[in-house]
Amino acid sequence: MKKIYTHENRFIVWNAKNILENAGIACVVQNEYASSGIGDLSPFETWPELWVLDDAEAGHAAAIVQDAFSSHGHRAWRCPKCHEINGPAFEICWQCGE
Numbered sequence: 001m002k003k004i005y006t007h008e009n010r011f012i013v014w015n016a017k018n019i020l021e022n023a024g025i026a027c028v029v030q031n032e033y034a035s036s037g038i039g040d041l042s043p044f045e046t047w048p049e050l051w052v053l054d055d056a057e058a059g060h061a062a063a064i065v066q067d068a069f070s071s072h073g074h075r076a077w078r079c080p081k082c083h084e085i086n087g088p089a090f091e092i093c094w095q096c097g098e
Contacts, residue, residue, distance in 0.1 A: 002052050002055050003049050003051050004051070004058055005050040005065050006047045006048065006049045006050070013048040013050050016068070017029055017050055019068050023061075026052070026053040027051060029048055029049070029051075031045075031049050075088055079095065081096050082095050084096065
């Protein structure tokens with residue numbers, strides 16, 4: 001097992017887990033409830049962690065997670081129908097629904 005991702009927000013870690021499982025990569029979340037140890041442990045040590053079960057898939061899994069959470073390559077786009085500029089989060093035009 002290899003740790004490939006950690007974040008203070010467990011919902012983001014679970015989102016990464018769902019992304020990897022949809023790609024066919026087996027993984028588990030560790031430290032999900034470790035935040036109760038803050039005070040005895042450093043807060044960073046209590047963040048939820050995403051671990052890939054097969055070490056051979058760790059590099060590929062880390063790349064998938066990094067790509068999913070990066071904004072690299074995501075740009076605003078212009079609707080071909082109404083010519084409205086839409087942010088990268090939109091898959092359909094917010095103005096006309098195209």
